[in-house]
Amino acid sequence: MQLIISAGCILLIVLWGIFSPSSLSMVFETALASITKNFGWLYLWxxxxxxxxxxFLAFSRYGDLKLGNEDDEPEFSMGSWFSMLFAAGMGIGLVFWGVAEPISHYMTAPPGVLPGSPEAANAGMRYAFFHWGLHPWAVYGVVALAIAFFQYRREGKALISESISSLPWAPIRRMSGLFNVLAVIATAFGVAASLGMGALQINSGLHTVFGLAVSNSSQVCIILVTTSLFVTSAVTGVTKGIKILSSLNMIVALVLALFIFIIGPTVAIIDTLTNTLGSYLSEFIRMSLRMTPFRESQWVGGWTIFYWAWWISWSPFVGVFIARVSRGRTIREFIIGTVIAPSLAAFIWFSVFGGTALYMEIWQHVPIAAAVKLDASTALFTMFNAMPFGLIMSIVATLLVLVFFVTSGDSATLVLGIMSTGGNPDPSAKVKTIWGILVAGIAISLLLAGGLKAVQTATIVFALPFTMVILLMVIALWRAIREDWNEQQRQERELRRRLKQMTAQEPAKPL
Incomplete structure (x- = not known):
């Protein structure tokens, strides 16, 4: 039933976007304006x-609890585990925005900062760290932890509703099916947002390398081809297709970043990382709660609130997927691996790509800002064209986006299949194929309805109801962690008492 309801709702929106893209765009834009104005604070808090x-969970006494039985061991190595969760969570976005976002903030700075100034460059890097650092990974990590905790410690299913159904409030428990449907819809649109951006950047890369025209028809063809690839990969399963592709792409991404670090402005990149990390930490709370109640500005809504909505819409997908590959890890290890480590990786990525782009824009007058203003998806390739071995790097980056596209897509089809079939950990190939086609249809319809802006708008709209679901999951997780911790402490006390009794009852050995 959940499969029929969620897939039916999504199909209606896809058809709406294909046959009447202007009206779909108008409705989403109206909803966006209302949500940004009235609920932006909710996303921030x-x-x-x-x-x-x-x-708190990572560095408190509760961090020692294991996701599973005490003798469970992780299914995947640390390297494979990190590669899969990183590829599923942020792969396409980092490649797309690594250059484009710092340059965008440099040109159109946050309120109170003069565009095109050194302060704007510093703010651009700081907000790139902010938008791709601890905050998004905390969204993923907490949702994933709730799913994994109830799945492996309470022997539940890999569903959003499993944690919420443990709450003592009957009206909430009766809505568990609705929560699963919301999770499926939020996931489908969140994934489509990234796939839409991936199609735009692959199109730009193919234009740079082979001269392929940048157009809607080209992007639709790219989505169709890559959809066939990630559906094929999803059918092969986690231990084969997703694991192999994720590990391969992490290696390619590391090699590309290291190459730019070496041939680019190395000292400037190190200085950028050092300076930006300091300002990010010092401005952490102010950025986290920044709104503009006394000035007309769409900057916070267009960037921070969009990103928070994007991460929230992705959280059920990434959460279920991370939970699927995380059995046997402690809460502390889990949080460090899903929040702190990937945040550090994102900081390094933006320092290398964003720092290089800003250096070339400011000191070498490479027209990267003009490229971003014209089409954000071309920013990376404009930077490569001004560097040695630019064509080779453009080819590698295009392949990188393509494989990230496939890993995100196949992970999404697996998770959507799991959530829409009552938590079945191995949904059929037919179900995965249906979801692959629907996700591709969403990306195509949103691109036709207004390109990247329509994709962003839809993400914010569909993330709002799931925000309330996440808050309920946090309450349920906190209650369950305390219960299990207290029970574990009781069992340990009982074991010590019995050992003490056994020691006391042993007869004294003769001299």
């Missing part, structure tokens, strides 16, 4: 709360 909650 919720995501900051998740950061605090994640760090």
């Amino acid at each position: 919720t995501v900051l709360g998740l950061v605090v909650f994640a760090f």
Whole structure:
């Protein structure tokens, strides 16, 4: 039933976008304006709360609890585990925005900062760290932890509703099916947002390398071809297709970043990382709660609130997927691996790509800002064209986006299949194929309805109801962790008492 309801709702929106893209765009834009104005604060407070909650769990006494039985061992090595969760969570976005976002903030700076100034460059890097650092990974980490905790310690299913159904409030428990449907819809649109951006950047890369025209028809063809690839990969399963592709792409991404670090402005990159990390930490709370109640500005809504909505819409997908590959890890290890480590990786990535782009824009007058203003998806290739071995790097980056596209798509089809079939950990190839086609249809319809802006708008709209679901999951997780911790402490006390009794009852050995 959940499969029929969620897939039916999504199909209606896809058809709407294909046959009447202008009306779909108008409705989403109206909804976006209302949500940004009236609920932007909710996104900010919720995501900051998740950061605090994640760090509290990691470094408190509860961090020793294991996701599973005490003798369970992780299924995947640390390297494979990190590669899969990183590829599923942020792969396409980092490649797309690594250059484009710092340059965008440099040109159109946050309120109170003069565009095109050194302060704007510093703010651009700081907000790139902010938008791709601890906050998004805390959203992923907490949702994934809730799913994994109830799945492996309470022997539940890999569903959003499993944690919420443990709450003592009957009206909430009766809505568990609705929560699963919301999770499926939020996931489908969140994944489509990234796939849409991936199609735009692959199109730009193919234009740079082979001269392929940048157009809607080209992007639709790219989505169709890559959809066939990630559906094929998803059918092969986690231990084969997803694991192999994720590990391969992490190696390619590391090699590309290291190459740019070496041939680019190395000292400037190190200085950028050092300076930006310091300002990010010092401005952490102010950025986390920044709104503009006394000035007309769409900057916070267009960037921070969009990103928080994007991460929230992705959280059920990434959460279920991370939970699927995380059995046997402690809460502390889990939070460090899903929040702190990937945040550090994102900081390094933006320092290398964003720092290089800003250096070339400011000191070498490479027209990267003009490229971003014209089409953000071309920013990376404009930077490569001004560097040695630019064509080779453009080819590698295009392949990188393509494989990230496939890993995100096949992970999404697996998770959507799991959530829409009552938590079945191995949904059929037919179900995966249906979801692959629907996700591709969403990306195509949103691109036709208004390109990247339509994709962003839909993400914010569909993330709002799931924000309330996440808050309920946090309450349920906190209650369950305390219960299990108290029970574990009781069992340990009982074991010590019995050992003490056994020692006392042993007869004294003769001299």
